[in-house]
Amino acid sequence: MSDTNFDLVVVGSGPGGYVAAIRAAQLGMKTAVIEREHLGGICLNWGCIPTKALLRTADIYNLIKHADAFGIKVEGASVDIKKTVERSRQVAGQLSGGVQHLLKKNKVTVIDGHGKLAGSGKVDVSKDGKKVSTVSAKHIILATGARARTLPGLEPDGKLIWTYKEALVPDVTPKKLLVVGSGAIGIEFASFFNSLGSDVTVVEVMDRILPVEDAEISSFAEKSFKKQGMTIHKGTTVSELKKSGNTVTATFKDKKDKTSSDTFDRVILAVGIVGNVENIGLEGTKVKVEKTHVVVDDYSRTGEPGVYAIGDLTGPPWLAHKASHEGVICVEKIAGEKDVHPLNTANIPGCTYCHPQVASVGLTEEAAKAKGYELKVGRFPFIGNGKAIALGEPEGLIKTIFDAKTGEMLGAHMVGAEVTELIQGYGIAKTLETTEVELMHSIFPHPTLSEMMHESVLDAYGKAIHF
Structure with a gap:
């Protein structure tokens, strides 16, 4: 590697690291990413993406098992676990290649190896346990992610x-x-x-x-x-x-x-998971670690000047989209961009892709009460929605929580078909600080599952039409 001096070096190329690197390059910074395994990190290669590919197989198989209800006769259907896994790995591989293309397109230098802080503005790069180079940068972002937690006496063996x-x-x-x-x-x-x-x-x-x-x-x-x-x-x-x-x-x-x-x-x-804080050169720095996670401020700055940390390394919520957003905020703050605001974790949607799906944003009813809010709570069941019944997915619930005094939407919680897609509507509403009035006046298309989002809001104020 001929050039070892950069404006920004990112250690780790997960959804936090590669997004931060691309945004930095867009802002004119000379940027490098150090990655020891796969571009895209755990999420893309061993987490969010391949699990969704597996779960897609489960969704299809569930439909096949109930095909008769739709007037379709299927006999002898079975799952080939080997092919299911192969497809999952192909999906992950395709997207990892996509990250490589994006980094190249944005002229981000990709360095193959393990990155470790090596003093003021320096990162040592090693491969197979041997140091191969040292790179320098005014700003260094640690995005080394996390790994599965193990408990004494319950250690995994990879087989059983x-x-x-x-x-x-x-x-x-x-x-x-x-x-x-x-x-x-x-x-x-x-x-x-x-x-x-x-x-x-x-x-x-x-x-x-x-x-x-x-x-x-x-x-x-x-x-x-x-x-x-x-x-x-x-x-x-x-x-x-x-x-x-x-x-x-x-x-x-x-x-x-x-x-x-x-x-x-x-x-x-x-x-649970623990942060990858080992062997990244934190010893002798002012970086503080609590419960295996790096402590940062609202703009991802650690206690060490010029060193930042984002994503799962810094603690919950352990979500890819949280890491990406943190990366962008961190880089834009470094670049001196205007209108950069700290991440509001109350506006981060969470999704679980089980059957039925679960999704949420904001405060739970219990948490809202604990904060002293007087509440108005609305609910709408999937069984009252025409699209859900037509899909053969009548099992589910949408719940919305409002501040009774101001009308502020405090939280939204869902269980049922496709709620992981629906939740972003409430995510936008939370970011815009929308009240019940704007949501009630919004027109939701028919027939859609999204109509339930409208009805749940109406129900909180005693105005539901279809329930």
Whole structure:
């Protein structure tokens, strides 16, 4: 590499890193990205994208299983797990190539290797454990992401006990599967394998599944999952995983210390993530780390001058779109752009691509009450919507929460078909600080699922028409 001096160097090319690099290049900065594995990072290669490809197979298979209701006769349908995984990997590979094209198009230098801070304005690059170069930059963004958390006694082995990475490339469809953790990652895998025919058990230490979601939505989703055949244990921990041959026996302990056990073909651990803070040169710097995550201010600045951190490395919410937005804000602040504002996490939508889908933005009803708001809450069920019935998807709920005094929309929560697409309508409303009046006066097309968004708002104020 002939040129080692840059305006900005980004360590990591995930959805935070590559977006930050492209935006910096657009703003005239001479930019480089250091990546040790795959362009696009975990999200594109081993997370968001390949999981959605797998879940698409599950969606299609679910439709086939109910084809008769649509007047279509299908016999002998089955899932080829090998081809399903191959398609998922092809999708990830295509998009990784797309990131490479975008970086090249924007004249961002891509450096193959592991980046590590090496003193003021410098980053050492190593390959296969050997230093190959040092690059310099006035500004350095750390975007090294995170990895799956492991718990003592529940360590993955990649064969019988999986993390998300092994779960993305399964060699078999387990007959009996245990999923430890019911956040977005755990529930998506539980939903995928359940749709393919696995006997799925989910264990969650909290008192409800999908614990970051509104309690009413969590309860609705749980009933749906149980109806589909899942077994769900709440308020329960897995105290031991004992391997024997090709099976794993799990010991469960509830809040009353009552124990039970069951045997599974495979186990998926989905108990959170930890930041990749090791071996990136933080020692001897003023960068502060708390609970495996780098501490930053509103503009992603660390305690070390000229060093910034974005994305999963800096903590929750662990979402690709949060990382991308942070990257843009960070770079635009560095460039001195006008009208740069800190990220408002209350406006970040969250999506879980299980069946039925779950999506939300803003405060839950419980959180809004805890903040002292007087509330108006609206609900509208999918069964009252013509498009949902025509699609054969009458199971779902849309819930909206407003400040009774000002009409401000505080939160929106959904469960049902395509809600991961619908939620952005409320995301825009939150960003624009829309009140119930603007939403009520907005015209929603018919027949669409989006009409339920309108009706839910109307219901909060006693004006719902179709419910």
